[in-house]
Amino acid sequence: MIDALRELLGPWYLYIKFVHVTFVMVWVFSTAHAYAYYVVPVFKAWRRNPEDEDVIELRDWVMERFDQGVIMEHVAYPIILITGPLLFIAGGWNSSSDWLMLKLAIVVLITLPIEILDYHLSHFGGAKANIRATGDKEAYEAGIHLHWYFLLYSSPVIMPAALLIVFLAITKFSF
């Protein structure tokens, strides 16, 4: 079965790799600018001026736009998770590659739980536009707080992790 798949995918290896790497770029960088220059400064302003209604209005608007903006990142991620294993099979890779095993451990244990939470917060139950539509102001404020906790706790993890994954994949590091 695996051998048949390898035969089938083999000639397409570089094309699959093109898709993999292109969507890695989207996953890693698509939110960088919005995060650094819109979300963080506005949330900092709110944290310094927690009662300022104008700042709060802007905070909510930026947060909801960011929920929309991460769609690009969240379309890219499953494509990476599909094309990665295809490359693994097509290229005949195995557990002897240190870089790949370390990369896989980071992908599965670090990026996957963070992305699952992020899907929930941005598009499903935690999406601020959805909560706003219910008219429950307390739940809306709680949803914003939860997302800010998520960004505070996940950003020092996901950014170095993504960089490390890309470093491992490109250098094919071996111990």
Added chain:
Amino acid sequence: MRAKFSGNPARYRLASTVISAYSVLSVYAAFALIKWGLQDETWVFGWKPLLIVAVLIPLYARFCYRWMMRTDAQYGSGSSWQLVATKVKLPEFNPRKKKAPSQ
């Protein structure tokens, strides 16, 4: 009355410690088990990898703590951003809304 955000330095310190311990230990354990279980390699349990793990946990926890404190405006004066009061209409994006049919 709007609820106050409950984030504070003590919380961030605890979160950083938990996050660092989980990240380093889980990735190390998974990597070591793969190398040992599938490749019969035992160097992953030697003193060097274990020393790296032991040093990395507190260092990375400190890195995470400082990152959180900076991001949450607990450090620094924030003087590079000014609060300029202005009243504008904020556009709302509705991706599901269909275009109105043309006449």
